[in-house]
Amino acid sequence: MVMTGHVLLTHASLLDPATSREGPGHVLVHDGRIADIAWGAAPAAPEGAEIVDCGGHVLSPGLMDLRAFVG
8 A cells, every 4th residue: 555645643652773763753754755754843744634643652664573484
């Protein structure tokens, strides 16, 4: 599924292993790609954006199961 338009993920607990940063924040997605990451206060949502309240759930880069067997 490909998201189109703007989606603002709010009130998430963000984990960024590239910078060793974690904390509350918000992510703006445009056409399925991350357009902006805001730590702390939420950015203004673009007109017509879908707003998803993450309720403090963790949002991080993709994780994978290292014990998965394929084939």
